[in-house]
Every structure is written in C-alpha cells, then in structure tokens.
Amino acid sequence: MPSTRLLRTVALQACLLLMYICLLQAIELQLHEQQLQQQLLDEQLRLHQQQQLLKQQREQQLQQRRYSSTTSTRKPYIIPQGLSLPQRGVYPEKCLREVPAVFFQYDKELKIVGNSTTNPYFNVIEVCCKGWRRYEYDWSRCVPDCGERCRENGFCLPGGRCQCFSDFVLNYRNECVPTCPLGCPHGQCYLNGTCRCERGYELDGSKRFCQPQCNTTCGHNEVCLEPGKCVCAEGYARGLRESNALGCQPMCIPDCGYGHCVAPNQCECFPGYQKRMNRSSCEINCYMRCENGFCANQTTCVCQNGYRYDHNTTSCLPDCGDDCRNGVCVSPGNCRCFNGYVRNRERCDAVCDRGCGFYGRCIAPNVCGCAIVAGAEESYQRCENGYCNAEGHCRCLEGKTRFIDKCMSPDTVTTYASINPLRVNASLMHEFQLLLGRHFILGSPGMLEENRWWD
Numbered sequence: 001m002p003s004t005r006l007l008r009t010v011a012l013q014a015c016l017l018l019m020y021i022c023l024l025q026a027i028e029l030q031l032h033e034q035q036l037q038q039q040l041l042d043e044q045l046r047l048h049q050q051q052q053l054l055k056q057q058r059e060q061q062l063q064q065r066r067y068s069s070t071t072s073t074r075k076p077y078i079i080p081q082g083l084s085l086p087q088r089g090v091y092p093e094k095c096l097r098e099v100p101a102v103f104f105q106y107d108k109e110l111k112i113v114g115n116s117t118t119n120p121y122f123n124v125i126e127v128c129c130k131g132w133r134r135y136e137y138d139w140s141r142c143v144p145d146c147g148e149r150c151r152e153n154g155f156c157l158p159g160g161r162c163q164c165f166s167d168f169v170l171n172y173r174n175e176c177v178p179t180c181p182l183g184c185p186h187g188q189c190y191l192n193g194t195c196r197c198e199r200g201y202e203l204d205g206s207k208r209f210c211q212p213q214c215n216t217t218c219g220h221n222e223v224c225l226e227p228g229k230c231v232c233a234e235g236y237a238r239g240l241r242e243s244n245a246l247g248c249q250p251m252c253i254p255d256c257g258y259g260h261c262v263a264p265n266q267c268e269c270f271p272g273y274q275k276r277m278n279r280s281s282c283e284i285n286c287y288m289r290c291e292n293g294f295c296a297n298q299t300t301c302v303c304q305n306g307y308r309y310d311h312n313t314t315s316c317l318p319d320c321g322d323d324c325r326n327g328v329c330v331s332p333g334n335c336r337c338f339n340g341y342v343r344n345r346e347r348c349d350a351v352c353d354r355g356c357g358f359y360g361r362c363i364a365p366n367v368c369g370c371a372i373v374a375g376a377e378e379s380y381q382r383c384e385n386g387y388c389n390a391e392g393h394c395r396c397l398e399g400k401t402r403f404i405d406k407c408m409s410p411d412t413v414t415t416y417a418s419i420n421p422l423r424v425n426a427s428l429m430h431e432f433q434l435l436l437g438r439h440f441i442l443g444s445p446g447m448l449e450e451n452r453w454w455d
C-alpha cells in the first residue's frame with residue numbers, strides 16, 4: 001500500500017516536472033520570437049534608411065545631370081559645396097563696370113592707360129551682375145550667388161533663393177538640414193518619423209526641424225540662434241557702449257554719408273542730399289567720382305575707412321600705407337607686387353637673381369646699387385645685370401661689358417646707344433653727378449682715372 005502511494009507521488013511529481021519544463025520551453029520560445037521580431041524590425045528600419053539615402057543620391061544625381069546638361073562640353077566633375085550650376089535658358093547678362101586702370105598694372109615702368117571712353121584712368125570690364133557670381137568651372141559664365149547661405153544639400157537659384165534637396169529643409173540659419181527619418185539636427189528621430197528635439201530646442205511650426213528656444217523673447221532685429229541667447233539678425237549690429245541701449249541697429253557699408261541707415265545697406269538721405277545711380281551713400285552734388293566715399297562739398301571727397309583719395313581717378317582707392325610703392329594696392333592693406341618684386345612683410349622688395357655682393361644692394365629687379373656707405377637710393381651707382389666690388393663699383397660678369405650703368409654683350413652696345421639716346425643721356429648725367437659727388441666727399445684727386453664710362 002505505501003509503495004503504491006509512493007509510486008503515485010513520484011508519478012505526480014514527474015508529471016509536474018514535465019509540465020514545468022514544457023512551460024520553460026514555451027517562455028524561451030516566445031522570448032526568441034520576440035528577439036527575432038525586433039531584429040526584423042531593426043533590419044526593416046535599416047533598409048528603409050538605406051533606401052531613403054539611395055533615393056536621395058539618385059535624385060541628387062538626376063538634378064545635377066539636369067542642371068549640368070546645359071554646359072556643353074565642360075562638365076563639372078567635382079560638385080562644389082552649395083550647388084550653383086548654370087541653368088537652361090538662364091543667361092544673366094553680364095554687367096559692365098569701370099574699375100581703376102591701375103589695378104591692371106603689373107610692371108612698375110608700364111603705366112596702364114584705361115579703355116574707358118569717359119576717363120583714361122579707368123578700364124571697362126565685364127562682371128557678373130549683382131546676385132550672380134563667376135562659375136568655377138567655366139569662367140565665362142555667371143551662376144546665382146547665395147553667399148554664405150545654402151552652402152550644402154541644396155541648389156542656389158536666381159535671386160539668391162535656396163532650394164533644398166528632397167528630405168532636406170531650410171532651417172532658421174538658412175541651412176538645408178535633413179529631416180526624419182534621415183535625421184534631425186539637435187534632435188532624434190522616432191520610428192514613426194517624427195523628431196524629438198533635445199533640451200533647449202523645440203520643433204518649428206512645420207514640425208520638421210529643431211530650432212533653439214529663447215524663453216525671454218528676443219528684441220527688435222534680434223533672432224534666437226542658440227538656446228536662451230538672442231543675437232542681432234543678419235545685417236544688424238550692436239553699437240559701442242553709448243549706443244548699446246539702442247539694441248541691434250542696421251549696418252550700411254559704405255557709410256551713408258549725409259543720411260540715416262534705415263535697413264541693412266539702405267540709406268535714407270537728409271533733405272538736400274541725394275544718391276547717385278547704383279550707389280547707396282547720400283552726398284552733395286559734385287564733379288568727382290568719389291567711389292568708395294561720398295562728396296562732402298564741391299572739393300572734398302570723404303573716403304571710407306581703408307581707402308585714400310586719388311587725384312587721377314577722383315575716387316578713393318584702397319590704401320596700403322606708403323609701403324606699396326613697388327606694387328599696386330588692390331584692396332585695403334593688400335599690396336600686389338610688380339613683376340620682379342617679392343613681398344617682404346608689408347613691402348615689395350626687388351629681386352636680383354645673382355645677388356649684388358657685400359657692397360651692393362638690390363634697388364630694382366636685377367639692378368644692383370653699389371656704394372661703400374649706405375644712403376639714399378639716388379646715391380647708389382646703378383649696376384644692371386652686374387654686381388658690386390669691394391670699392392663699391394659696378395662690375396660685370398665675364399664676357400659682358402659695362403656701358404654706363406648696365407652690363408651687356410659688347411656687340412649690343414652700339415645698337416642700344418642708338419635706340420635709346422635719351423635714356424643714355426639721362427644715365428650718363430646721373431653717373432656723372434654721382435662721380436662728382438663722390439669725389440667731393442672723398443676728396444680723391446683721381447677724377448680722370450675714374451672717368452671711364454665703361455671698362
């Protein structure tokens with residue numbers, strides 16, 4: 001009897017154990033299934049994103065092809081940041097502009113006579129009109145100019161309008177940013193394709209991108225560019241301490257002259273003053289061109305910072321101080337050296353290919369100045385294509401002969417002298433005076449002996 005009871009309990013327990021094992025297995029199976037499902041979901045998401053990216057790329061390529069099909073043979077093979085491609089049927093007329101002829105001077109001795117019909121100090125050149133810029137891959141064409149805006153993930157269209165690629169959207173900084181499910185800057189994408197912004201940011205009205213939160217409302221002409229921080233909008237700036245209370249004020253470059261700056265680069269003239277065509281400054285009516293400045297009265301052109309008045313062009317030209325005598329000042333503080341000169345800090349120094357020796361100094365391209373004592377440039381003996389010896393005299397390399405102030409092949413001397421009589425006379429006079437000066441200073445009696453023009 002007890003054995004049957006024992007047997008029954010054992011059987012019962014075995015049965016319970018079996019059920020328990022079954023249950024465990026079922027749970028495990030379910031867990032596994034859930035994992036599989038999760039993996040499947042992840043995989044689907046990945047695929048979806050991949051597809052989106054592919055679609056994106058295809059569309060970009062398509063657009064690029066469409067836009068670049070108008071550039072006949074020269075197709076751009078690198079797409080620059082911020083696509084600005086020439087477009088079918090859009091050929092902006094080039095604008096003509098007069099620029100100071102001096103900007104075209106590359107040789108110190110060769111002054112440029114401008115080809116403007118109204119003023120020989122100006123050259124007429126073709127430029128891209130306002131709102132357009134040169135196309136990197138075909139300099140003869142102009143493409144829309146969006147400036148700093150629209151630099152990536154979009155097209156710059158005429159009028160400076162920015163068109164983002166699909167799945168990108170123009171945000172508060174005028175940048176094309178991705179939208180979910182590709183991503184959302186300053187936020188994270190949910191599976192259902194919406195964006196959750198990080199702390200300090202909130203969704204914009206269109207619910208497509210995150211913009212910073214400025215919980216104190218920004219002032220007049222201010223925008224919220226960072227969480228909790230209002231800054232002046234584009235084209236506006238805060239004045240110095242005294243005018244700081246005025247907040248963000250519009251900036252006008254150049255200066256308005258006799259007028260108020262009422263909006264970025266927009267002047268409103270005081271009564272009695274006017275703007276010239278295509279200029280923004282307010283001035284008095286005057287005969288001067290006064291570019292980069294404004295006419296204060298009939299005889300005075302007030303220059304912008306960084307510019308200096310030039311009588312020839314009656315305009316303000318870029319100022320590089322007095323250090324740009326051997327070059328052209330092409331923009332404020334930016335001196336472009338003439339041929340034969342190299343930049344040495346602010347100055348342009350002449351280059352003498354073979355050097356000038358210890359007693360000489362390079363005073364012009366391949367012209368040494370010889371003297372034992374340093375002095376003004378005029379006190380040096382000129383020595384073109386030669387070098388200076390220990391007495392401070394010009395010497396020529398072997399095979400060359402010295403003719404007054406330059407070294408040349410013996411057989412070219414006569415031709416040179418007959419072609420350049422004026423120059424020869426001038427250098428002869430210079431050399432003669434130099435010699436006289438030296439002999440008075442040094443008190444040397446050897447005048448006749450020294451008086452050899454060439455040796």
Ligand SMILES: *[C@@H]1O[C@H](CO)[C@@H](O)[C@H](O)[C@H]1NC(C)=O
Pocket residue numbers: 104115123124125126
């Ligand atoms: C004037 O000269 C500039 C510089 O040499 C040149 O680029 C331009 O085409 C010329 N303009 C005219 C109308 O000849």
Ligand SMILES: *[C@@H]1O[C@H](CO)[C@@H](O)[C@H](O)[C@H]1NC(C)=O
Pocket residue numbers: 190191192193194
């Ligand atoms: C998307 O999912 C998030 C989190 O699950 C939820 O808060 C939000 O309301 C959903 N949005 C839509 C449009 O379904």
Ligand SMILES: *[C@@H]1O[C@H](CO)[C@@H](O)[C@H](O)[C@H]1NC(C)=O
Pocket residue numbers: 200215216227228
């Ligand atoms: C403004 O936002 C900042 C963080 O962005 C927070 O610390 C501060 O408490 C907020 N102020 C108010 C008045 O809501």
Ligand SMILES: *[C@@H]1O[C@H](CO)[C@@H](O)[C@H](O)[C@H]1NC(C)=O
Pocket residue numbers: 095277278
């Ligand atoms: C003024 O600008 C227009 C186009 O904006 C141009 O056609 C015209 O030649 C310019 N006038 C002067 C004097 O530069």
Ligand SMILES: *[C@@H]1O[C@H](CO)[C@@H](O)[C@H](O)[C@H]1NC(C)=O
Pocket residue numbers: 296297298299300
């Ligand atoms: C023109 O203005 C300048 C500077 O404002 C002044 O020095 C000059 O005397 C004025 N000339 C005339 C004729 O008013």
Ligand SMILES: *[C@@H]1O[C@H](CO)[C@@H](O)[C@H](O)[C@H]1NC(C)=O
Pocket residue numbers: 111310311312
């Ligand atoms: C003005 O033009 C003359 C003649 O072209 C030239 O010799 C002179 O250097 C120029 N002056 C300036 C300041 O450029």
Ligand SMILES: *[C@@H]1O[C@H](CO)[C@@H](O)[C@H](O)[C@H]1NC(C)=O
Pocket residue numbers: 421422425426429
């Ligand atoms: C050379 O120059 C001097 C002074 O400059 C002048 O008197 C003389 O006539 C000139 N000679 C010739 C040949 O040009």
